Amino acid sequence: MTIFLSLTFAGLALGAVYFLAASGLSLIYGLMDILNFAHGMFMTLGAYAGWDLATHLPASTPSAVTFALEVLAAVAGGALAALLTEVVFIRPLYGKPLSQVLVTIGLDLAVVALLLGGFGANSLSLPVPLWFLEATHVGSVLLPNADFVALVGGVVVLVALEWFLRRTRFGIVIRAGVENREMVSALGVDVGRAFTLVFVIGGAMAGLAGLLYTAVFTGDLLSPLQGDGLLIFAFIVVVIGGLGSIRGSAVAAVVVGLLQDYANYYGGQHAGFSEIGNLSTVLLLALVLEIRPRGLFGRAT
């Protein structure tokens, strides 16, 4: 039972990062019909922005402050990368979905190559507080502190995003635009501004996802390719949850995170099949596509 609870907690933490990675992707597709392959780049650049800032801080900076600043830099870095991507590359290609997909793939490849050239293929070490490497007893279960950080990050962003989408005018525009972009324009709303905002929000969350993934799941090691690895699971979460649905992304992220952890432990350790976590995720995707192609919370089209 103790192991099961530990696995559940770790799966929830992983799900939180998947949610951060997937929710922006889902909103961007839902509103703009863009499969944004540059989203992995936003995650990677966010994590590198956090790392870069940390390397410029005085050695005497308290580790908690350093990490807080890393988070801010990651959010800002992801948001800035997304803003530039939308304004410079996506906006001139509205109405040309294939070109948009190709340009986001090209951007992602180019940025990964630039990072490999600039920082090398060896992983960099992201400074994190020692507290992250410790664990806390909750009842009889020992839970890694870093998992708490991922979980809190995911929950805070979910609550903030739900508030934004339900309580603000921009949020209403985005939700309406996901349903019927054309009609929103016909009511006199400049949907182009909503496009930019959704990209920036998605980029900010992706930057945070990249940093938390590094801090919690990679042993603090940062590599130019990690965003693309995370992007695959983000796409799976988006499709399972339903394109354009934030709640769908949240539920699907938790399901995928838990499934991966359970399968990796019970299947991997006992059956000796090390990749069974990833395999089970893809099987779940296939199952959902077969039974409910629009995803758990997706609209019928």
Added chain:
Amino acid sequence: MSHAIELDDVHVSLGGSHVLQGVSFSVPTGGVTALLGRNGVGKTTTLRAVMGLAAHTGVVRVLGHDTRGLAVHRIARLGVGYVPEDRDVFAGLTVAENLRLAERVEAPAYDDAFALFPDLAARVRQRAGSLSGGQQQMLAIARVLLNRWPLLVVDEPSKGLAPKLVGEVAEALARVATTSTILLVEQNLAVVRRLAERMVVLDHGRVVHQGPVGDLDDPDLTRQLLGVAAAR
């Protein structure tokens, strides 16, 4: 007489089909002009061209402004309210959110909208997707009343509604028409007779008749233009 809408040699092609083939007509300011014709002759496409939703050649002037090069939201902000054929209310949003989205002026005329459709006032927190067809139509119309726009473009408001609701919607539009110009596409000729003063008839993407709605009194002309017997 000034014109709220002017179309000059408007062509629209959709998926290889030449839907509008040089449509030219004007909608005078004030009252209701009906755009009539059989199914598939280009009525909805004409309204979409007016709103900038259908790519077209030729000139469309809305409230005196040439709309070439204007984005859809800019055309709407000239002062045009659009009620589309299938209502297109936002199903996942509440009634209040649907209305809030349409606000474009400092003091939206909620009193006007709720006076016309009191049923909506009691349902502001209800999701639009759970409203009946008639209530959704009322919401789609209420949405464009908030800004007191001078021009409304309304596509088949009676479609799919029970007869009692058709009467209510027509009554509401008649009241709106006292303050706004309306370009109305409508298959129900009884509603057309009640609301409109003028009519423009399309056939195969071209204007084939323009005149007062009284022309519908000629059963031969009505059968020839619309393929139906005139309704009284």
